[in-house]
Amino acid sequence: DAKTTQPNSMESNEEEPVHLPCNHSTISGTDYIHWYRQLPSQGPEYVIHGLTSNVNNRMASLAIAEDRKSSTLILHRATLRDAAVYYCILSPGNQFYFGTGTSLTVIP
Amino acid sequence: DTEVTQTPKHLVMGMTNKKSLKCEQHMGHRAMYWYKQKAKKPPELMFVYSYEKLSINESVPSRFSPECPNSSLLNLHLHALQPEDSALYLCASSGPGQGGYGYTFGSGTRLTVV
Numbered sequence: 001d002a003k004t005t006q007p008n009s010m011e012s013n014e015e016e017p018v019h020l021p022c023n024h025s026t027i028s029g030t031d032y033i034h035w036y037r038q039l040p041s042q043g044p045e046y047v048i049h050g051l052t053s054n055v056n057n058r059m060a061s062l063a064i065a066e067d068r069k070s071s072t073l074i075l076h077r078a079t080l081r082d083a084a085v086y087y088c089i090l091s092p093g094n095q096f097y098f099g100t101g102t103s104l105t106v107i108p
Numbered sequence: 109d110t111e112v113t114q115t116p117k118h119l120v121m122g123m124t125n126k127k128s129l130k131c132e133q134h135m136g137h138r139a140m141y142w143y144k145q146k147a148k149k150p151p152e153l154m155f156v157y158s159y160e161k162l163s164i165n166e167s168v169p170s171r172f173s174p175e176c177p178n179s180s181l182l183n184l185h186l187h188a189l190q191p192e193d194s195a196l197y198l199c200a201s202s203g204p205g206q207g208g209y210g211y212t213f214g215s216g217t218r219l220t221v222v
Contacts, residue, residue: 034210041211043119043198044151087150095164096141096200096211098150 004088005098019034020073022088027068032091035073038101043051044087045072047073058097077090080105109136111215114199114214122222123189129217131182131199137212142174143198145216151198157182189221 005023012018024033032051036044048055048062050071055062061074074084087101112133121127131140139158143151156164157176171193173185182199196216203210 036211036213041215043200043215044211045213046210049210095153095156097153101150104171 004054004090006086006088006099006102008100009103009105011107012075013081013107015077018082018104019074020075020086020088020104021070022072023070024088024090025069027090028092030092033062033064033068033071033090034089034096035060035086036089037086038081039084044098047086063096080106080108082106110212112199112212112214114197114217115216117215118218118220120220120222121158121189123191125189126187129184129197129199129219131214132180133183133201133212134180135201135203135212136179137201137203138179139202140176141200141202141211142182142184143200145174145198147195149156151175155184156210186219189219191221194219194221 003026011077017026028088031047033047034049035047037047038044048057048060050062050064052064054064078103083104083106089096115130119127119137142154144154145151153166154168155174160176160179171188176184196218198213198216200211200213
């Protein structure tokens with residue numbers, strides 16, 4: 001299973017941007033990069049995914065390095081509801097293996 | 109319908125009991141999954157079903173027995189569990205789509221073995 005490395009925890013002030021990094025140096029050419037987040041006592045929920053190009057949706061942006069060995073999830077204005085564990089996942093097809101994730105704390 | 113529904117939400121069982129966890133989706137997804145999540149740890153893949161057939165078993169003990177009766181339903185039968193099996197059990201489904209396979213997770217069943 002493809003491995004990802006993320007910081008264990010990060011803090012952000014409310015209404016400020018947050019950049020969550022992920023290293024995936026062993027990524028293969030067909031691996032998609034997925035980001036999911038998990039709020040307390042809930043199942044993981046989809047945030048964003050991409051292959052090579054940067055991606056934007058209503059929740060976040062995903063910046064993918066040119067060599068694809070790293071990516072960054074960008075939350076443009078953190079809110080208290082964004083406090084969660086964020087997982088960066090590589091998917092070679094239909095199997096998801098979770099890394100340890102980053103626990104994001106949002107400070108009011 | 110864009111949800112994965114898991115029942116029950118909470119379950120307490122003794123080590124000699126037999127119980128089942130249920131998972132249902134109506135998104136037409138043909139792959140379904142069971143994950144186990146211990147407190148403050150990431151989810152761990154247990155089983156993968158693809159087109160109602162078991163395709164991956166991540167060396168899970170036989171006291172956990174999965175079943176996929178049809179394309180919408182996934183069960184996890186539990187028998188003779190140990191207290192260390194207490195965890196959040198997550199079900200997920202996925203289907204092919206643009207940009208790879210996206211997962212939809214249920215909210216989980218919180219299992220306590222006493």
